[in-house]
Amino acid sequence: MEQRGQEPILHAETNNRMDKETIVIGSNTNSPLIANRLGYGTMRLTGEGIYGEPRNRDEALEILRQCISSGVNFLDTADYYGEDVTNRLIAEALYPYDDELIICSKVGGARKPDKSWHAFNKPDELRSSIENNLRTLKREQMQLVHFRVMPHSEVPFEESMAAMFEMQKEGKILHVGVSNVSREELETAMKMGNIATVENMYGHGQRTSVKMVHGGETRGGEEVLDICEANDIPLIPFFSLIHSLAKNEDRVAQVARKYNVTEAQVNIAWLLHKSPWILPIPGTSSLAHFKENLMADDLELSREDMKFLD
Numbered sequence: 495m496e497q498r499g500q501e502p503i504l505h506a507e508t509n510n511r512m513d514k515e516t517i518v519i520g521s522n523t524n525s526p527l528i529a530n531r532l533g534y535g536t537m538r539l540t541g542e543g544i545y546g547e548p549r550n551r552d553e554a555l556e557i558l559r560q561c562i563s564s565g566v567n568f569l570d571t572a573d574y575y576g577e578d579v580t581n582r583l584i585a586e587a588l589y590p591y592d593d594e595l596i597i598c599s600k601v602g603g604a605r606k607p608d609k610s611w612h613a614f615n616k617p618d619e620l621r622s623s624i625e626n627n628l629r630t631l632k633r634e635q636m637q638l639v640h641f642r643v644m645p646h647s648e649v650p651f652e653e654s655m656a657a658m659f660e661m662q663k664e665g666k667i668l669h670v671g672v673s674n675v676s677r678e679e680l681e682t683a684m685k686m687g688n689i690a691t692v693e694n695m696y697g698h699g700q701r702t703s704v705k706m707v708h709g710g711e712t713r714g715g716e717e718v719l720d721i722c723e724a725n726d727i728p729l730i731p732f733f734s735l736i737h738s739l740a741k742n743e744d745r746v747a748q749v750a751r752k753y754n755v756t757e758a759q760v761n762i763a764w765l766l767h768k769s770p771w772i773l774p775i776p777g778t779s780s781l782a783h784f785k786e787n788l789m790a791d792d793l794e795l796s797r798e799d800m801k802f803l804d
């Protein structure tokens with residue numbers, strides 16, 4: 495990725511980041527996709543409460559355009575963001591799409607008119623979500639779709655996963671991933687078919703699962719990272735900034751001061767250094783934050799920094 499207006503901070507002794515600036519999705523298939531590290535999560539481009547149109551539509555469209563011009567070729571979205579808002583913005587800003595662009599969506603959930611989230615994961619519901627994504631994004635095939643496990647689901651996990659693999663066979667989905675999964679669910683899914691990616695909550699400040707107030711869990715990346723690494727499966731972390739920044743972690747602040755960067759940048763750099771199989775997708779509704787987050791890619795943390803932060 496190009497240098498973005500700041501001298502790179504280089505250390506001879508880096509951690510295990512190696513020269514890996516890209517990550518391969520579906521490396522054990524005959525149709526791998528190559529994503530640049532970092533990606534971008536579009537959820538924050540919606541209105542208040544992840545619902546409705548963005549406060550500043552022009553800024554939202556500009557962030558998406560700047561993804562392409564700055565080398566971000568992995569976008570995370572869902573038809574229940576808005577609803578349909580992020581998918582419509584992506585199509586408006588970027589269609590016809592660059593060949594390199596990977597648009598990753600997720601199914602398994604939906605919103606009620608009162609804006610609450612609920613499971614939408616029966617086979618016919620998953621199919622209607624896929625059709626909706628294809629229609630709005632103007633695609634004939636989704637390149638990567640996560641089945642997102644929702645709390646209070648009455649549909650067995652295996653039944654939803656079977657529907658995902660069925661749609662893959664039909665060609666509606668190229669690669670199938672899973673999201674918000676436990677270790678056991680990931681292992682089950684891997685026995686049923688090829689799992690290209692996992693999207694779980696993960697960041698410096700919150701690495702493991704968290705119980706939700708009304709039941710269910712938000713599943714952490716820590717519990718599945720070793721499985722991902724052992725099987726060449728990229729881990730796409732969500733909520734990696736929001737929980738970490740809220741904790742005002744002193745060690746993060748110290749490293750930020752040491753390199754004269756922001757705490758958000760240290761959090762993102764930590765993910766990039768933590769494992770070559772992590773593909774961060776920091777979310778933002780702000781163009782200034784978007785540019786700031788991209789610059790985290792140039793921050794080289796030493797082994798000592800990583801040890802200190804761990």
Ligand SMILES: NC(=O)c1ccc[n+]([C@@H]2O[C@H](COP(=O)([O-])OP(=O)(O)OC[C@H]3O[C@@H](n4cnc5c(N)ncnc54)[C@H](OP(=O)(O)O)[C@@H]3O)[C@@H](O)[C@H]2O)c1
Nearest residue numbers: 535536537570673732733734735736758776777778779783
């Ligand atoms: N699979 C799933 O279940 C799931 C769940 C949630 C999210 N996701 C995906 O993961 C992506 C990332 O998650 P997320 O957007 O919820 O959370 P996030 O990346 O942890 O953080 C987003 C929050 O951090 C703020 N922020 C971003 N950059 C900042 C900076 N440089 N300085 C200060 N604050 C900054 C944003 O505010 P501003 O807007 O003001 O910058 C926003 O409030 C989402 O966009 C979505 O695509 C997936």
